[in-house]
Amino acid sequence: MDIDLPAFLAERRPTVLVVGDVMLDEWLTGSADRLCREAPAPVVAVDQRVTAPGGAANTAVNLAALGAEVAMVSTVGEDDAGIELLAALRKSDVDTSLVEVGDGRRTTTKRRVVAGEQVVVRLDDGDRDQKPLSSVDGLVAAAGHADAIVLCDYGTGLLAGDTLDRLRLARERLPLLVVDAHEPARWADLRPDVVTPNAGETETVLGVPIPREGQVEFLDRHRDRLLAGTGAAAVAVTLDRDGAVLLDGDRPVHRTWARPVPDNHTAGAGDTFCAALTTALGAGLSIVVAVELAQAAADVVVHRPETAVCSVADLTERLGAGSPRLLDHDRLAELVAEHRAAGRRIVFTNGCFDVLHRGHVSYLNEAKRLGDVLVVAINSDAGVARLKGADRPVNGLADRAGVLAGLSCVDHLTVFDEDTPAALLERLRPEIYAKGGDHRAELLAETDVVHGYGGEVRILGYLPDRSTTAVIDRIRNGH
Incomplete structure (x- = not known):
């Protein structure tokens, strides 16, 4: 992202x-150090009132x-809550010319009384059956x-x-x-x-x-x-x-x-x-x-x-x-060990990710759903050039990593310079090695490594006509 x-x-x-439906949200915050005499309810000494547009x-x-x-x-009603709500909307640069005022209405309010971090009670007021x-x-x-x-x-x-x-x-x-x-x-x-x-x-x-x-x-x-x-x-x-x-x-x-x-x-x-x-x-x-x-x-x-x-x-x-920095392999190994000790399932994938497209996003999303933590290894710029040609990558490593890191499914990013991530897989030993549907497990050089330590290779879904090469070709052809 x-x-x-x-x-x-x-x-x-x-x-x-x-x-x-609009409403005025009100927050009354304070401290509660004792119970009231009338009932087993906390006495909240209110020290702050905050309101905000709600709904x-x-x-x-x-x-x-x-x-x-x-x-x-x-x-809104022609009442104090309605006046305050309209003022807050206008202050936020919201046009209120199409908001009807009055006509016997009561503006809906939701008051929350908060002691420390705990909501003690919420009081709802206003019209429940509006015209x-x-x-x-x-x-x-x-x-x-x-x-x-x-x-x-x-x-x-x-x-x-x-x-x-x-x-x-x-x-x-x-x-x-x-x-x-x-x-x-x-x-x-x-x-x-x-x-x-x-x-x-x-x-x-x-x-x-x-x-x-x-x-x-x-x-x-x-x-x-x-x-x-x-x-x-x-x-x-x-x-x-x-x-x-x-x-x-x-x-x-x-x-x-x-x-x-x-x-x-x-x-x-x-x-x-x-x-x-x-x-x-x-x-x-x-x-x-x-x-x-x-x-x-x-x-x-x-x-x-x-x-x-x-x-x-x-x-x-x-x-x-939210964009994690590119981790070196030592730090990544430490984090993977911590995740595994906490009982989390590690999923690993890799690629060039040059000109990120919907096919990439779809398969990364599917990969994350196979476990708890998704590690993505990115080919270095030199590695991309060896695999794809001297005119690639279109986007440098920092840009490719920055876009990937904005996806909520990606937990950790690293870079590798070799043609395959076999050595990194051997070191991290993820439970699942995931690749996009344009690959075949038996043809992957990494498959023997993953199977050797007891891991699983998963080939995920594939969206036809969704590839970086296809995107670049369309751009070059003016489409």
């Missing part, structure tokens, strides 16, 4: 309409922070100038009534449509481009629970039911600490890996994921790259307290900081 991608998003500045409003401010031009379509949105015509008119629409339906009733019917009639005039809904099946007739359900919402669509083990394989087996049930062209299932799973038509399943945090740090992470995904798609990036960027953005906010926002600078830093 290129660390320059966030800057590209900000430069592209896709225009996005966010439609749905669809959080999606909007995250979009704006990533460089999108954002307009909010929603309703349906009345500005659908304005939404459809504005959609003609947008790159994307995000529908955030949390079941309050705001998007009830004839909203779905009116949007369905206008579907051909709507741009890229992303749906983030508690009941994604409700929007199936709208044929969204992408839906982003969490595990619980996915289980509702499928009618069966997702097993704790084998989540990716389970979702892949049920992809037809999930795509049909949501009406979507692609589904990105968010699984909190287990990352996300992308099911894009009949293309190979793609998984991301998250950096786990305690559950009390995950407020709003799904909104950030949806925002980054939409920004990337609205800017014209592929959905696989968009999902990887979305995971990186979610990783930023879950490591912060309260409801947080991921900016262009944050995402750039995350991709750069």
Whole structure:
């Protein structure tokens, strides 16, 4: 994943309409040293109050922070919470001209009382059954100038009534449509481009629970039911600490890996994921790259307290900081030994990875799913030239490593100068040696080495017409 991608998003500045349920998130933090007399409940001495846009409003401010031009379509009450929420949206450069104010509404608020690192209680206030949105015509008119629409339906009733019917009639005039809904099946007739359900919402669509083990394989087996049930062209299932799973038509399943945090740090992470995904798609990036960027953005906010926002600078830093340096073989051997002592299964693969393409990403993703830790060994520039010709590599070692390191599936990177990584395999002794589907195990020089120490050679899936040589040929031929 290129660390320059966030800057590209900000430069592209896709225009996005966010439609749905907004709320004000409030965090009251302090210390709790005693129980109250009236009940066995802690007394929290509040020393700080922090508020932030929540729900669809959080999606909007995250979009704006990533460089999108954002307009909010929603309703708020003419109350203190509504005034504060509108001010926060405007401060974040979100256009609120399509937000309805008043009409007897009460703005939804979610107050969390926190003692130390622990949420003691959450207090929800505001309308539970809202009047349906009345500005659908304005939404459809504005959609003609947008790159994307995000529908955030949390079941309050705001998007009830004839909203779905009116949007369905206008579907051909709507741009890229992303749906983030508690009941994604409700929007199936709208044929969204992408839906982003969490595990619980996915289980509702499928009618069966997702097993704790084998989540990716389970979702892949049920992809037809999930795509049909949501009406979507692609589904990105968010699984909190287990990352996300992308099911894009009949293309190979793609998984991301998250950096786990305690559950009390995950407020709003799904909104950030949806925002980054939409920004990337609205800017014209592929959905696989968009999902990887979305995971990186979610990783930023879950490591912060309260409801947080991921900016262009944050995402750039995350991709750069998340890029492990090229390890020398001694240090890599030490880390592999530590992983093995902790009971982790090591997967090893290697290649030139010059001009990274979807075939590379697909097979690396599949390789990581074979174990717990993925080690990628990259041919040196001199090694690439010997294997591919004097005009290769197109990208030098540092660039090739930087792009690979941004993929959430890659754990460790190293470089080797020999024509094969046989000596490195003998030293590290990974449980699995994985290669792309354009290879045959019996023809690999490394196979005897791997079998000699008791390891397994796995040949993974292959995407035809997806090779660096083919990409370079198309570029040279002007295609």
